[in-house]
Amino acid sequence: MEPHLTRLLATNDPPPEDSMQEITQLMAGPLHELAQANQRIADLEAQLQSAKESRERSKTPCTDYHTIMSPIPDEAPLLLTRISSGWRSLYISFCDDYRIATPFAHAPHGLAVPPAMLGGAQDSEADLRRTKAFRILTQRAQIVQEWLARSGTCPLSISLSYTSLLWNPRDLEEPYHPNDPTTKLFLTLLAHSHHLRSLELIMPIEIYRQLDDLVSEPPADAVVTIDLSALRDLKASLYEQVPYPYQGGDTNTSQIHPVALFTAPNLRRISMDGYPSNGLWAQKTLPFANGGMGLRYFSCHLIHSHEECLGILTECPNLVYCRFHLGPVAPTAMHEHGRGVTHVSMPLLRAFAVVDAEAGMDDTSTSFQFFSAIDAPSMHYGDVPLPPPPPQNGTAAHPHPSTSTSTRTHPLLPLLAKSLQLRRLTIDPYSFSPAELRGALRVVSPTVRHLVVGQEALPYDSFGDMKLDFGFLVGRGKDQSRGREAEEDEDEMESSKSSSSCMPIPMATDTDTGAPRCAPLKLVRVLLTRPKKVDIKEALELYCREHGRGLNNGTTHEPGGAGPRHNNLRLEMEYDTQAAPIITDPLSSSYGLQNDRLWPHLDLDLGL
Template identity: 25%
Template sequence: MTSPFASKLGTNYCPLDEEVLEIQRLLVEPLSRLKGINDKIAELQKTVDELTRERDSVSTYVEAHKALLSPLRRLPLDIIQEIFVACLPTHRNCVMSAVEAPILLGRICSLWRTVSLSTPRLWARLHVAEPGGPRKEKYAQRLAITQAWLERSARCPLSISLWGTDDHPPGLPDPINPFLEVLVSSAPRWQHIVLTITSWAQSLDTVSRLTEHDVPMLESLEIRQTQRPTPSSQQPSFGLLRGPKISSVALTTADTRLLVLPMQWENLTSLRLINSGSDHFTSDAALKVLSQCICLRTCHLRLVEAPSPSALEESFVELPHLHSLNITSRGLGLAFFSPGQMFSRLLLPELRSLSFSGRNAEYHGSFPFLTVSPKLEHLQLEPNLLNKQLLLDLLSVLPPTIQRLMFIAPPLGRLNVRRRFFVDSHTPDPFEDDVLEVLTPSPDHPTVSCPILQELEIDSCEDLSDHALLHFIKARMAVQPPTLRRVAIRFERERELDIRSDIQPFLDSGLEVSTRYDKPSVAKFSPWRGVADSPYLTAATPS
């Protein structure tokens, strides 16, 4: 449609009086046409609405009958139960939450609720988070759910984890922990138990009442004590540790009395003793414990050396089945832990993985324990635990089976610029180019150390050059077939050479290379220093 006012449309033009009359005459016919079109649309919309209602009615009828043909309705009950069990989390026990199985399964329909409540295996794993605070009704509700959960598990072996608290509502009977009382009532069905408790006396007292006859099915027990006990606490007996089937024990405690409890050491295949306090649990005591664990396969120890540790006995401790050993240590006062002295007393012919880190630790002497561990595949040591010469000596005697070589600090020790609270910041960096050359294949080194190395990780170094790293990667990837899979190094300096383009073909073939450069921080002057409303708070902090 053309208009004599086309040039004025969409502008701020104000028509004259005679133009207003002309525009009104111009719109008579289009307004009539527009009304006719709207009437047709309304009539068609009415027809569409009627067809939509009819479609919805027929669709509801069809879908309701098609639901009867669903294959899920024809599944046998035992198959549905297996599917439900497969919905449970595999890395931990089930929590009391409606957002995951098994509680979620009972909220889909009445049939699923009936099936879930009648399947004891769904309720055989439980994590109990003891509620804190003054709300007594919340505490009672969670306690009732715990009781109902255990009843639904019928006679199934139980896997239970408890996260305890000492922030209880007032009015609880003393000295009774209601949650532990409920859990202890099912002790004959305990299979795997994890208890995270405080030093609250009733917590330990409740568990220590159990004997080996009360836990005939118990296979693994872990106790994490989060607070230090009071001096008046009595020595708990913990007779359940002598259970006939216990093969795994983990104790994390500030109370070293729990580290020397009598148990059937000869049956243990997994042992974890973590001293979280300041009491002594020395390497001498650790060797005495290990000497009783002839079937041990995995072991993790956290030691605390005394200022004047007793001399280690000259007898050897042989663990013929141990394949994984992790030791962390710290010395009190002027005490130092010597891993070489302890390892020299161990005979570990099946050892596959060895990890050591420590505070106030010194390594002296050679590495005789490596000569009797010919199957070692994974070695992890604290950075700067060794000086350069000891590091070279270590690399020269490593068994050829080494696949993973890691010089990394524990998570709590990873502070910036190598100033960890247990490492002297002036300690010379042992990682230099000639150290990496020992691991670099070349015609001059036909018997390279760690010939099947797959992973190399260095958590902290500053003297190792980018050129040496590039040469190491190229030489390792030139070996046929190449075994190197991953290299991760954190430099405490600026980048010298970008090696990415040179190693891109190796990256494309699957090699993982991670390099991180932490430039040393330099204090900067700020004119706002000492001003309370400084826009740069960190700059205003006195250096």
């Protein structure tokens, strides 16, 4: 800066006119240089962004190739296991959890491998397949033994799945042999029973009986101390190999015995599937330690009678989460124990899920008595998927409830009316008439903030229209019964439905100023069981503009040009992703895995 201009920086006086003209001329050069510098910076930033995008495009395949070439992850903390044996031992000994999931199959000594594992091979090829199966399963049992030997004292989570294909159960009657891969695997698990925290079993009951026998009477040549005091979580899907009935087997219900693992002293979580329930409830007391008083989580995917479930709830008053599948079954001792129960207090129950096949029938007296008897004042989450009966010859076995004009009280209402802390409700509208559904929503409206409308996936296509009928849910303006406090709404949609089915969303989410009981929704989440094909959000915006109402960045526009009103509504669309290829070879180490897990059911994780 020129010296005679410097003095102007020390005063607030306006500069003379000649000085301003001089300053303007002096600024021309620096301003031009600044513009050039800014342009160069912008160009460099654009090049940098382009280089970053190019790097990301190249990085993805390189990462995949690296994973193939180096199966052991090289990121922390597993990187510590590759430094030295000392570091490896230190890392493994301080693991919070040690997880192993392994598919398996029965391959007893003598190579009596299940025929389904032979892949259709005959004669000499079948012999080679048997030899390969025995070798692979023996190696797999050895690998599990080596991994568990490195587990130190950290808690174990083990998932074990046996192929559900066919073999002759008579093969299981041969004497104990130490070279049997199944025996070796079970003995390895029992040797680490003292720090076994979570166990997941998917296998035929005939195979499980081998484990049961080893628990009750370990072989003399096996040094094993059974200690199940650390077991907290047990998932058991035990089913019968019915194609080959044999004398004295579990196909005779009088011979069915309770599962020994259910008696673990500190068991808190039980999930069951597959095994006939009439064998479990042969007595009036449950086959759990302390009669079930210590259980906090009970999820059963077997069908029980309403009376059986009341008996179970009576014996397990400390449950925090409970799931039942109700339906007609043969009477049992537990059925008789629950008969006549008119009140069951569940003070700790926070989540209750029920699949009730009777709720959609004409006679719902048993369901009404069941729900009326339960008192769960702390329940925050209710899940009531009520699947319709399977279709018969292409027609429904029962009339569609949406056509019903019945004024009955739905059997679920007594429980909902007593659940004064209910915050989230998952409900299947199939078993409700329009009046019943509006009545149910009116009952829960003071407290429910998260409403999910839909049903569990069924093995047959039935009544899909109910999943998308938003007008049926809110009554098309006849009776605004959506929750006062409801802030989230979810709806599950079938893959067969087109994107145009989402058009009623604005109608269902608009809140009339003349209906103050209805709160504006903040979130609508739509789950579609198909890949994304069209942009539903864009189609919805177009629909809204054409009909004078709409959703636009959380703003709902009033019809007639009355101006926008903000309701902070957010629409989320979730699509089904491309499923990984199914592994069909029973000898594959990934056989039976679904999304890195073996257990086929989704259970709530309540941190129990």
